[in-house]
Amino acid sequence: MTAPLLSTDRLVKRYGGLVATDNVSIDVVPGEIHALIGPNGAGKTTLVGQLTGNVTPDSGTIRFAGHDVTRLKTHARVALGLARSFQITSVLREFTALENVALAVQAHAGHSFRFLRDARSDESLRGPARTLLEEVGLGSRADAPAAALSHGEQRQLEIAMALAGDPQLLLLDEPMAGMGAEESQRMIGFLRALKGRRAMLLIEHDMDAVFQLADRITVLVYGRAIASGPPAEIRANPDVRQAYLGEETA
Amino acid sequence: MIAALRTPRGLVTVLVLVVLAVLPLLTQAFDQRYLLSIGTKIVIWSIAAVSLNMILGYGGMVSFGHAVFFGIGGYAVGILSAHGVSSGWIQWPVALLAATLWAALVGALSLRTRGLYFIMITLAFAQLVYYVGGGLEAYGADDGLNISRSRFPGVIDLRNKASFYWLCFVLLCGTLWFCSRFANSRFGYVIRGAKSNDLRMTALGFPVFRYRLAAFTISGAFGGLAGILLANEGAYISPAMMSWVKSGDLIVIVVLGGMGTLFGPLYGTIAFFVLEESLPPLLDLGRKGWGEYWQIVFGPMLVLIALYARGGIDSLFGRRR
Structure with a gap:
């Protein structure tokens, strides 16, 4: 297996008594789409914040493109090739x-x-x-x-x-949020066309999109990564079904 | 220049600049020396307003202490002059350097904060300098100090009112030229982008703080230039030139004229001084003594501008391209 482009090692972030990120270790290898899913409040946003440099982790490390970027400022991470889109659309209006x-x-x-x-x-x-x-x-x-x-x-x-x-890695924070079905499908097609050329970490609520695009999926629940693997495996995982997917199909 | 005359905005701009360019000739022809003195103040304040607009209008940094640069520029000239250093070739670079360094220091400390905190910190630093100025017994303390004007032997005599006016006017044109280049340069785009959405700019990879600091420092340098000129205009320095009221006036001028527009600060300054000079006698016509309360009329005018002409005076001349 190729060396990961991005990897976190036992990342922890606490807010008072709440553990928003609980020993999360994930990685993204070059060219793959790694999707991060989880119910609301699972700590996806906090994790993204730590990856981009907006939130400082309490412990653990983040490595990107061969560098330890745990304490690096946002603009320095961007210079290394980490780009992001925002959950809430953020353009210069x-x-x-x-x-x-x-x-x-x-x-x-x-x-x-x-x-x-x-x-x-x-x-x-x-x-x-x-x-x-x-x-x-x-x-x-x-x-x-x-x-x-x-x-x-x-x-x-x-x-x-x-x-x-x-950029080497695109960090896409809910790129399909607020889109109609047709627009979503166009975006999925576009991301699929980009696939292979750039690694992506995809945070997404739209399960159709996730299962169509992702090579690997990590499921985050209460700050912990409870499962990680190819889509078929995640779909079949009983813990995941109960914690997350089950809620939707029930 | 010819093409500019085709739009109302262009016409107004050209007209204002032409009138300002020939103002000493006009005041001489009509024998209105006093008007030239007001004209000189307008041009100097315009330089300060344009410099404030660089950070306030383009950068969204509400500095509530910009008049401190009047004081630093002015006191640098005045103190050197009091010690017998009368050459402008020494005074002016020293004054500009002092204003620049102070701006860099204040910027480095205050730009780490946002919103109301930024406003309060810039005000606090300005007040600090204001009280230091008031405590300088050797330089007149609160009463201020009469100084002799900067000397540029063989080049220009600043005691000649018309020459001094034209020098100020040329420096205003230079400041406006710089601002026009700055606004659409790569640097200007970063500053304006950060005003619009600084989280976005950071995520794009811009170290926003550095660019803001640079803008704040440049703005302070031009503010210092205005201070140098102001001290020479009255041949006088005093802490009053950097009181927080003056800082407030500068913000009012920029908002009144049109934030983030090239000529807005110039229009704002003209409007401010014209109203300040004309409202009291007009009100006195109504009843003797009313003139003292001219700000009762001026205040609501500002409120109306703030409510109904968000782009300030500049927006009255039609949409910008």
């Missing part, structure tokens, strides 16, 4: 779709202490940004303000922003 992606490209184009040259006519930013927008199917919406895009389009825009800088 005042800027156009193209400007949003151009900023994402700029984030990987060295420092931005450049004060005089007009970034609007900078093809080294706008060119790749346009290509990324085409790739996610937003090419015709490049000049629309992000606030004017539909919810589904904003999610696509987030993916385009995450793809700038050619």
Whole structure:
């Protein structure tokens, strides 16, 4: 088996008496889609926060691309190739779709202490940004303000922003949240097309999406990873059925 | 320039700049020396307002202590002058350096906080300097100090009101030019993006704090420049030039003119000074003594702008492209 791109080792995060992350050890190998599922309150958001650098774990380590990133700031992790999308759509609403992606490209184009040259006519930013927008199917919406895009389009825009800088790992926090069936299916198709080229950690509520996309699934309940394995195995796991899937089918 | 004349906004901008450019000629022709003094103050305050707008308007950093840079720029010039260092070639770089360093220090400490805390910390640092200024017995304490104007022998005589005005005007144009480049540069995009959604900018990989600190420092440097000019305008320094009221006035000016717009701070400054000068005599016409309470009229005007013209005066000239 190839060395994991991302791995956590016995990660723990407590909030007072509540153990939000309880000795979680997961990994993502290059090229795979690893899905993280779990009922509300299972600690998915806290775990994501620790992976991105917004939350500091109490103990345990996080390794990414050969580095110990446990204490690293967010921007430094991004520089190593860890990109994310947000559970709640997070785009720069005042800027156009193209400007949003151009900023994402700029984030990987060295420092931005450049004060005089007009970034609007900078093809080294706008060119790749346009290509990324085409790739996610937003090419015709490049000049629309992000606030004017539909919810589904904003999610696509987030993916385009995450793809700038050619990240090694995409951390997708509920990319299908709030999408209609048709939009979801389009997003699933898009993520499947990306599969193999980039590793993804997919946090998702939509079980259809998870079982269609994931190579491996980890189930989180009350902060603990109670099961981890290929979709068929997870589907058959009695603990998982009881703790999570059972609730849905009952 | 010609193309700019086709839109109302462009027309107003060109008109304002042309009037400002020839103001000394106008005041001389109509023999209104006093107006030139107000014009000079407007131009100097505009520089400060444009500099505040760089962080407040573009960056969303509500600094409630920007007048401190009037004080630091002014006191650096005044103190050097009191010790016999009258050359502007020495005074001005020292003053700019002092303002820049102070901005970097305050920024480094205050930009770790957000919202109300940021407002209070910037205010606290400004008050600190204000009280230090008031305690400097050697430099006039609360009464302030008369100073001689900076000397640039053979280059420009700042005692000549028209020359001094034009120097200020050229420096305002330079400040506006820098701001126009800055706003759409890579740096400007980072600052504006962080105002819009700083979590997003961090997730994209920008170390937002560093960029904000740089913006705050640059803004302080231009604020210091305005302080240098203000001290030379009145040949006088006092703690009053950096009181929190002045910091509040600067925020009012930027909001009134239009936050995050290039010329908004200029319009805001003009409106502020014109109202400050014209409301008292107008009210006195109604009844002698009413003029003293001009702010009773001014306050509601600000409220109306805040409620109905969110983009400030700048938004009255139509949508921006």
